[in-house]
Amino acid sequence: MKEKEQFNVNNKQPHRDIPMWLLQNDDYLPQKDRERYLSKTLLGILGRLIHFRQQMQIQTESFFSVTFKLIYVFLLIFSIALAHTITFLLLLLAGLLAYICLLDGRQILSLLKPAIGAMVFTFIIIVPAIFLQGTIVMLLPFKVFLSTLLVAALSRSTPFYLITKALGGLHVPSVFIMSLDLTINYIVLLGNTAIDLLQALKLRSVGRNTGKYESMGNVLGMTFLKSQEYAKQTHAAMLCRGFTGEYHVVQQHHWQKKYIIYTMAIMLLLVLFIHIEGY
Structure with a gap:
């Protein structure tokens, strides 16, 4: 036993002191740096992705079919482009405002934001033409506003996969x-x-990053x-x-009573446009 204890004592490692640099506190205060551009970029991309994800959660049950929505929006945009008086445009604006009033604040903002942006951009482009052709060119920003608002309303109420399916059914x-x-x-x-x-x-990017x-x-x-x-x-x-x-789209069309309402709505739009515009 004495020999074993003596052997263990001889094999003990010598005591080593901890280096002083390990005992010192590191008071590192990184310099402040602006990250507004990086944060805004992240928020912008996240906002777009949230919009696409919300598209998958849209309720698809509606009285109006996606095919009818596409046809009707196309006819409305085509009639807006052909309109040369403000009367028809104001009637269409009244109908869109009535539809917007049924939505909540966030949805209204999502519709008006791209429409107003497109209208302002168009107005900036045609400002020089005002001095040459008068105020008649002011109808163009208004038409762009209505067209963008229609497309935004269609995008808000219809998922993208149903739009592509309806386009396939229309032989696009x-x-x-x-x-x-x-x-x-x-x-x-x-x-x-x-x-x-x-x-x-x-x-x-800790502290100031000059190569950001x-x-x-x-x-x-x-x-x-x-x-x-x-x-x-x-x-x-x-x-x-x-x-x-x-794309092979399999659709089974059966006659339904709501198709009569679809046809009447399209005919009413055409008659109203021809009567107001005088074609």
């Missing part, structure tokens, strides 16, 4: 439907990729490379599944 070229469908899907995919990259950049704008360029470049990777994967998936670029 498959190339257009495929481009629209892929564009919407890639906006969501690339938006998620950009959010992950921007969040990583924001977390790693260069890093933003790297984020754009990485997003572009991801888009190429997604495109190759989509092309390979299409080849494996034998996709020929054609």
Whole structure:
């Protein structure tokens, strides 16, 4: 026993003191830096993605079918483009305002924001034409406002997948439907990729980062490379599944009483437009 105790005592490691630099407190105060541009970019992308996700939660049960909505909106936009008096435009504005009054504040803002933005942009472009052709050109911003408001209302009340399905039922070229469908899907995919990259950049930017704008360029470049990777994967998936670029929409049309109301609404619009415009 004595030999074992002596052996253990001899094999003890010598005591080492902790270095002084480990005992000192690190009073590191990073310099403040502006991250408004980075935060606004993140919020902007998140807002667009939330809009696309809310599209999937739209209630699809409605008296008016998606096909009728598309046809009626197309006729309204076409009549707006052909209108040369303000009377028909004011009647259409009254109908849209009556529809908007049934919505809540957030939905009203989502409709009016793009419409007002498009109207202001159009007004800025045609300002020089006011001095040449008078006030008649002022109808153009008003027409743009009404057209954008109609499209925004259609987008708010109808999911995108039902719109593409209705376009297929109307025998719209498959190339257009495929481009629209892929564009919407890639906006969501690339938006998620950009959010992950921007969040990583924001977390790693401790203190003042002088190369932040260069890093933003790297984020754009990485997003572009991801888009190429997604495109190759989509092309390979299409080849494996034998996709020929054609959308086959199976729709069973049965006569219903509401089709009479659809026809009457379209005829009323045409008669009202011809009577007011004098065609």
